[in-house]
Amino acid sequence: MDKKDWYLIDQVDQLDSPALVFYQERMTANIEKLKQSIHDISRLRPHVKTHKTSEITLQLLAAGITKFKCATIAEAEMLGMSKVPDVLLAYQPTGPKIDRFIQLIKTYPATSFSCLIDNEYSLKAIAAAALAAGITVGVFVDLNVGMNRTGILPEDKALALYESVTAEKGVEVLGLHAYDGHIHDADYMVRENKAAGILDAISKLTAQLVRKGIAEPVIIAGGTPTFPVYAKLEDIECSPGTFILWDKGYQDAFQEQDYLTAAVVLTRVISLTDATKVTVDLGHKSVAAENVLKRRVYFLNATQAEAVSQSEEHLVLELGPDHGFQIGDVLYGLPIHICPTVALYGQATIVTNHKITGEWKIISRERKINI
Structure with a gap:
């Protein structure tokens, strides 16, 4: 038969x-494959934008994954409701979203929330709101590594912004964030070579920070296409998201995954x-x-x-x-x-x-x- x-x-x-239909045994297999693709699962910070569900979040938690990434306040709240220990809002809150983010932090104290910044104005606005609320907000400096969407070029201005965060009350700088969504070539070697240039720029910026007596930053880099590149390295947190459900586009493009x-x-x-x-x-x-x-x-x-x-x-x-x-x-x-x-x-x-x-x-x- x-x-x-x-x-x-x-x-x-x-x-x-x-x-819309999800297949549980295949999601379970994908979670296990993700865990096996990296030597230390504490370096995994999967993005929840693909599935947007509490149930999958809880399955990832049960698998030993404790760090997550998201792009909206609702996604961040879903993670807080799920009692995720560590959440990065991979977005720079602006306007009313700053107040919502502060409220989120106060409402879900079991979760450590952080967000992105790429300019002094946003830094001061977030810091002022945090001080007024009597809390400290963790931030990552967002680097523009070629996506040309948000972020600051990993050059002198990024160094100056990072230094400004270290001196600002109400915020705590945690590290650097580099999303390379522009790298989606089907050829793995092309992706690896392009990622190498990003890693070189981040490494130079990190060295400058350390020389100034600043603690070495946590590095969060990449998405799904470059995940295999960064997963092989040490001390870089990786943020794949599509792995949990996968799709025909990535199935065709990235056959090594x-x-x-x-x-x-x-x-x-x-x-x-x-x-x-x-x-x-x-x-x-x-x-x-x-x-x-x-x-x-x-x-x-x-x-x-x-x-x-x-x-x-x-x-x-x-x-x-x-x-x-x-x-x-x-x-x-x-x-x-x-x-x-x-x-x-x-x-x-x-x-x-x-x-x-x-x-x-x-x-x-x-x-x-x-x-």
Whole structure:
């Protein structure tokens, strides 16, 4: 008897579409693979932007991972609610977000929260708010290592800013943060060579700090594409995120990281458009649509399917003649980009060994939970 394809769901007729589905045994395997990919799991600081759930956070905690990274106050609060020991808000709070961040710190005292800064204005605003609240905020100086989005170039101005933080009351400088999301070449050697230049710049800045009598900074570097580069080194905290669910985009691009795809979007045929096309209920609001049309979703049980058009609630697929699909048939899609896809759903259906075993709230997809 043929082994059942991993993604098939026994009670699929009970599941409305479109639906986001997580596969527990594959997530468990991915957590174990992550742990085995680094010699010291205390160097892991996974990003929660991919899954946004308390349940996965608790599984990572149970696996011995104690440091996490996030990008929103809601994600940070989800981590606080989960009693995570160490959380970096990899964002520079501004305006009302500073007050929310201070409130977060006071509301969840079991969690040590920190954030990013890249300029004197933000430093002074955060420090003043912390002093007024009677607390000290941990900060990392955010370096621009080529992403050209936020951060300060790892040169003299970064050195001066770091020195300013050490002298400012209300804040405590913890280290340097370098996100290199611009490095996503399929060739591992190209990624490794580009990362080497970043590491050299960070090393020079670190040496300058130490020469000035400042304690050696903690270094947090990279995301998923360069994770294998930094994981081989010593004393650098690594922040992969996509590993937990993986997706078709990273599966195709980074073959040296053989994590299991652990999430699908389930959709149904709702119309036989013509002799060779069908329409399914998987629109812009159900799968990340930032990529070109033909690079948004890959169907595991309709590998020949090619997207023709997409609107808010519909996706038209070219399947060719005699495709055999009928109204109501289920298609299982691998998102090309899982992170923004997860954020489109209020909950995920959990499947273990082909059976539906629960439903998890994507709790931090919202901009606000309580704070």
